[in-house]
Amino acid sequence: MAKELKELTSRSEDYSQWYLDLVIKAELAENSAVRGCMVIKPYGYAIWEKMQRQLDDMFKETGHVNAYFPLFIPKSFLSREADHVEGFAKECAVVTHYRLKNAPDGSGVVVDPEAKLEEELIIRPTSETIIWSTYKNWIQSYRDLPLLINQWANVVRWEMRTRLFLRTAEFLWQEGHTAHATEQEAVEETEKMINVYADFAEKYMALPVIKGKKSASERFAGAIDTYTIEALMQDGKALQSGTSHFLGQNFAKAFDVMFADKDGGRDYVWATSWGVSTRLIGALIMAHSDDNGLVLPPKLAPYQVVIVPIYKNAEQLAQIDEKVSGIVSRLKALGVSVKYDNSDNKKPGWKFSEYELKGVPVRLAMGGRDMENNTIEVARRDTLTKETVSCENIEEYVKNLLDEIQENIYKKALDYRASTTREVNSYEEFKEEIEKGGFLLCHWDGTPETEELIKNETKATIRCIPLEGDKTPGKCMVTGKPSAQRVIFARAY
Amino acid sequence: MAKELKELTSRSEDYSQWYLDLVIKAELAENSAVRGCMVIKPYGYAIWEKMQRQLDDMFKETGHVNAYFPLFIPKSFLSREADHVEGFAKECAVVTHYRLKNAPDGSGVVVDPEAKLEEELIIRPTSETIIWSTYKNWIQSYRDLPLLINQWANVVRWEMRTRLFLRTAEFLWQEGHTAHATEQEAVEETEKMINVYADFAEKYMALPVIKGKKSASERFAGAIDTYTIEALMQDGKALQSGTSHFLGQNFAKAFDVMFADKDGGRDYVWATSWGVSTRLIGALIMAHSDDNGLVLPPKLAPYQVVIVPIYKNAEQLAQIDEKVSGIVSRLKALGVSVKYDNSDNKKPGWKFSEYELKGVPVRLAMGGRDMENNTIEVARRDTLTKETVSCENIEEYVKNLLDEIQENIYKKALDYRASTTREVNSYEEFKEEIEKGGFLLCHWDGTPETEELIKNETKATIRCIPLEGDKTPGKCMVTGKPSAQRVIFARAY
Numbered sequence: 001m002a003k004e005l006k007e008l009t010s011r012s013e014d015y016s017q018w019y020l021d022l023v024i025k026a027e028l029a030e031n032s033a034v035r036g037c038m039v040i041k042p043y044g045y046a047i048w049e050k051m052q053r054q055l056d057d058m059f060k061e062t063g064h065v066n067a068y069f070p071l072f073i074p075k076s077f078l079s080r081e082a083d084h085v086e087g088f089a090k091e092c093a094v095v096t097h098y099r100l101k102n103a104p105d106g107s108g109v110v111v112d113p114e115a116k117l118e119e120e121l122i123i124r125p126t127s128e129t130i131i132w133s134t135y136k137n138w139i140q141s142y143r144d145l146p147l148l149i150n151q152w153a154n155v156v157r158w159e160m161r162t163r164l165f166l167r168t169a170e171f172l173w174q175e176g177h178t179a180h181a182t183e184q185e186a187v188e189e190t191e192k193m194i195n196v197y198a199d200f201a202e203k204y205m206a207l208p209v210i211k212g213k214k215s216a217s218e219r220f221a222g223a224i225d226t227y228t229i230e231a232l233m234q235d236g237k238a239l240q241s242g243t244s245h246f247l248g249q250n251f252a253k254a255f256d257v258m259f260a261d262k263d264g265g266r267d268y269v270w271a272t273s274w275g276v277s278t279r280l281i282g283a284l285i286m287a288h289s290d291d292n293g294l295v296l297p298p299k300l301a302p303y304q305v306v307i308v309p310i311y312k313n314a315e316q317l318a319q320i321d322e323k324v325s326g327i328v329s330r331l332k333a334l335g336v337s338v339k340y341d342n343s344d345n346k347k348p349g350w351k352f353s354e355y356e357l358k359g360v361p362v363r364l365a366m367g368g369r370d371m372e373n374n375t376i377e378v379a380r381r382d383t384l385t386k387e388t389v390s391c392e393n394i395e396e397y398v399k400n401l402l403d404e405i406q407e408n409i410y411k412k413a414l415d416y417r418a419s420t421t422r423e424v425n426s427y428e429e430f431k432e433e434i435e436k437g438g439f440l441l442c443h444w445d446g447t448p449e450t451e452e453l454i455k456n457e458t459k460a461t462i463r464c465i466p467l468e469g470d471k472t473p474g475k476c477m478v479t480g481k482p483s484a485q486r487v488i489f490a491r492a493y
Numbered sequence: 494m495a496k497e498l499k500e501l502t503s504r505s506e507d508y509s510q511w512y513l514d515l516v517i518k519a520e521l522a523e524n525s526a527v528r529g530c531m532v533i534k535p536y537g538y539a540i541w542e543k544m545q546r547q548l549d550d551m552f553k554e555t556g557h558v559n560a561y562f563p564l565f566i567p568k569s570f571l572s573r574e575a576d577h578v579e580g581f582a583k584e585c586a587v588v589t590h591y592r593l594k595n596a597p598d599g600s601g602v603v604v605d606p607e608a609k610l611e612e613e614l615i616i617r618p619t620s621e622t623i624i625w626s627t628y629k630n631w632i633q634s635y636r637d638l639p640l641l642i643n644q645w646a647n648v649v650r651w652e653m654r655t656r657l658f659l660r661t662a663e664f665l666w667q668e669g670h671t672a673h674a675t676e677q678e679a680v681e682e683t684e685k686m687i688n689v690y691a692d693f694a695e696k697y698m699a700l701p702v703i704k705g706k707k708s709a710s711e712r713f714a715g716a717i718d719t720y721t722i723e724a725l726m727q728d729g730k731a732l733q734s735g736t737s738h739f740l741g742q743n744f745a746k747a748f749d750v751m752f753a754d755k756d757g758g759r760d761y762v763w764a765t766s767w768g769v770s771t772r773l774i775g776a777l778i779m780a781h782s783d784d785n786g787l788v789l790p791p792k793l794a795p796y797q798v799v800i801v802p803i804y805k806n807a808e809q810l811a812q813i814d815e816k817v818s819g820i821v822s823r824l825k826a827l828g829v830s831v832k833y834d835n836s837d838n839k840k841p842g843w844k845f846s847e848y849e850l851k852g853v854p855v856r857l858a859m860g861g862r863d864m865e866n867n868t869i870e871v872a873r874r875d876t877l878t879k880e881t882v883s884c885e886n887i888e889e890y891v892k893n894l895l896d897e898i899q900e901n902i903y904k905k906a907l908d909y910r911a912s913t914t915r916e917v918n919s920y921e922e923f924k925e926e927i928e929k930g931g932f933l934l935c936h937w938d939g940t941p942e943t944e945e946l947i948k949n950e951t952k953a954t955i956r957c958i959p960l961e962g963d964k965t966p967g968k969c970m971v972t973g974k975p976s977a978q979r980v981i982f983a984r985a986y
């Protein structure tokens with residue numbers, strides 16, 4: 001059994017297959033009967049709940065409140081903002097009817113042609129349009145601003161090629177939609193939220209990210225500026241992990257949302273939107289996990305510690321149970337989530353493999369000799385190392401160890417990124433280097449033409465124009481024209 | 494301003510209009526641009542978040558985990574269970590296409606006829622079918638059972654006549670879907686969850702409910718037995734507030750879900766499902782609120798205490814600010830949520846009306862004389878009474894007061910229900926009494942024919958066959974035939 005469980009394709013053999021194996025075998029998600037839609041299984045959903053709770057706290061600490069807007073968007077709303085419709089109207093789920101009826105031949109149910117909607121409804125691919133049509137009624141004066149609203153919701157984008165968590169037709173996300181009296185305030189909000197996402201990625205997901213702006217061609221459809229956090233996966237490919245958009249007055253103009261300012265003038269409202277999704281679970285998996293299974297940062301692990309008893313008979317198990325129950329309560333008192341697995345239908349070896357696969361950060365094992373010696377075996381998931389330590393103050397020991405693991409996972413990802421991020425100065429070199437993966441810092445002339453040429457020839461895209469770091473100007477590696485600063489190129493998910 | 498805010502239609506004048514006025518003016522929800530779909534505004538959503546958090550904790554304490562299943566259901570799935578399709582296939586949103594394209598005449602976007610789905614997708618009205626099609630792959634043996642899974646999700650039922658929170662095309666809910674090896678265990682689960690709902694209603698919503706079974710004609714489509722909790726609104730009408738269904742083996746048979754039992758035999762799996770929705774917010778409003786606005790039980794109030802300073806000048810405000818900040822921290826330390834509203838663009842009278850309308854359980858006001866005397870004015874939302882008390886230990890005083898308010902709101906609702914619940918022994922009397930509202934305890938012969946006759950003639954339905962209370966047999970008030978026990982009739986939402 002243990003062997004079968006661990007039968008993951010190795011990363012070096014086939015990274016994509018390794019990812020898929022892991023998602024399935026760690027019971028995170030699976031494909032459903034509906035093409036492109038996934039079922040998020042309880043263990044995967046528990047990770048999402050941890051993410052949600054933390055992000056929601058961070059949004060509330062920065063002054064936001066939650067609300068809920070309709071799933072459906074009238075088709076005509078999409079056309080109101082010219083760029084937006086180009087970006088989102090193409091691949092979407094369209095509701096055309098509101099009733100089924102029994103098939104005349106008794107074969108089941110069919111769409112009732114008499115129940116055709118006058119105007120088709122689109123399942124939201126993102127909610128700017130329905131929300132700004134609502135904000136029109138909520139905003140009259142500067143006193144109504146800012147509006148700082150977030151929504152947790154499902155959205156649908158009809159993707160042709162899907163991959164669990166990374167790209168699915170339906171996914172779960174949050175989308176913040178804020179309204180401001182001034183451009184400056186909206187830009188500050190956009191930047192504040194990309195910083196919140198970066199903090200979340202680094203402190204909770206243990207995932208180092210680079211903050212930057214997207215090039216014009218990679219912007220959100222309808223945005224003036226899109227800020228992004230970009231993470232590096234273990235196969236050297238980038239993963240866009242969160243975006244925050246400065247929307248200018250585009251949606252206010254599209255939905256005619258004006259406000260009376262303090263001086264009696266009237267102006268269109270300034271907007272932002274920002275979101276992260278269940279895609280983050282894909283990022284978490286691909287950044288840290290190994291050929292034995294998941295490696296979860298303690299701050300997002302559904303349970304941080306598992307305890308497994310190793311016993312010869314029922315009497316010995318009873319003794320271990322008693323000893324462990326004290327450890328469990330002391331760990332819980334310190335805020336550590338812990339599972340004691342004394343189920344008797346599975347062997348310790350099977351359990352070890354199972355919890356390794358599931359990425360539980362710390363595994364404690366107690367056997368007969370440990371009982372005698374007042375010791376316990378402590379195994380770290382991140383390093384796969386084991387040691388035997390005293391039960392005295394084990395709870396403090398474990399709590400500190402969890403912090404250490406959180407830091408170590410982050411440091412490992414940071415070291416990997418550092419080792420695969422380099423400056424490249426010629427297009428010849430670029431074509432060679434891009435094959436090796438990682439982030440390439442290059443000069444680019446700022447034109448979409450050059451960007452597209454590079455993309456067509458190398459499959460690499462500009463991940464972002466970094467906000468921090470070296471801002472020295474130079475010359476474009478392709479055209480030799482002036483470049484304001486190096487930008488980050490990579491192949492991406 | 495204060496007057497305008499308080500302009501609610503009174504309950505005695507027009508209860509329905511009072512409800513609608515209140516939902517709008519207390520900023521709980523509003524109708525959206527999409528027919529039948531509501532926008533849940535931040536204050537309304539904050540109540541839902543409190544409900545969600547508490548229910549989620551109760552589900553987890555009873556051994557359940559969360560997961561997420563697709564929004565879409567293939568049309569053919571609905572036809573698999575004969576009763577289910579009759580109940581749910583009729584009024585639902587149907588996705589027929591997956592792409593839009595630019596209109597040839599440049600007028601916007603139109604549905605792309607080439608992007609027609611082979612099989613239409615239904616937006617889930619409830620998820621039994623998609624979930625049981627998934628459980629088929631998850632359940633092979635008794636070792637895989639029980640499955641105790643809940644999902645928080647949006648669902649869509651194409652209602653023709655909608656009312657905010659009570660009946661909307663899209664609503665938010667949770668749906669539990671469990672799978673068991675034995676009939677007995679499934680029945681126990683069904684009962685356990687109706688008890689969880691009743692506890693939640695009574696302890697958190699301060700809403701007394703009657704637990705019972707639905708008559709056959711009011712059962713969930715596809716259920717063997719539907720358990721319900723029924724609450725009484727202030728206008729004498731009943732509101733079904735939560736249901737828990739024993740589904741027998743119906744869905745297991747429809748989706749061919751069998752398991753190997755301990756003795757090597759094979760049997761279909763036993764099922765339950767159970768749900769509550771944003772409808773509970775409607776129940777909360779209609780059960781407790783008054784002509785001045787919302788009355789919220791402290792355990793579900795977005796903030797439990799508001800503090801308003803009454804000051805002549807900035808200097809005095811600064812003194813009050815300092816005094817109040819100590820009270821705020823001491824309240825927070827006791828776990829009380831509190832808002833200090835020292836905004837200077839609104840007068841105290843306006844604030845008083847606003848927080849009354851919003852149902853904040855306790856309002857504290859501090860003026861110049863209070864400062865001198867070390868006192869503070871305490872106003873209760875439930876009784877609309879005020880008193881001046883010492884600031885000494887005010888936090889303990891308020892904490893106890895919140896408990897008292899929670900109890901008092903429950904007691905008031907319970908007294909009202911007791912005063913309007915009565916036994917009725919003849920159909921003549923019934924026709925008179927039903928006009929007065931309330932719960933009528935009557936004998937009924939158990940047939941759908943008699944039930945329908947009563948419904949057609951009086952608009953009253955059997956709310957439930959109570960699980961507790963008097964079980965003395967008698968004779969049907971309409972037909973004189975034998976009745977096993979009294980059942981509850983009422984007009985209902």
Ligand SMILES: [Zn+2]
Nearest residue numbers: 082083222250
């Ligand atoms: Zn535009």
Ligand SMILES: [Zn+2]
Nearest residue numbers: 575576715743
């Ligand atoms: Zn049936």
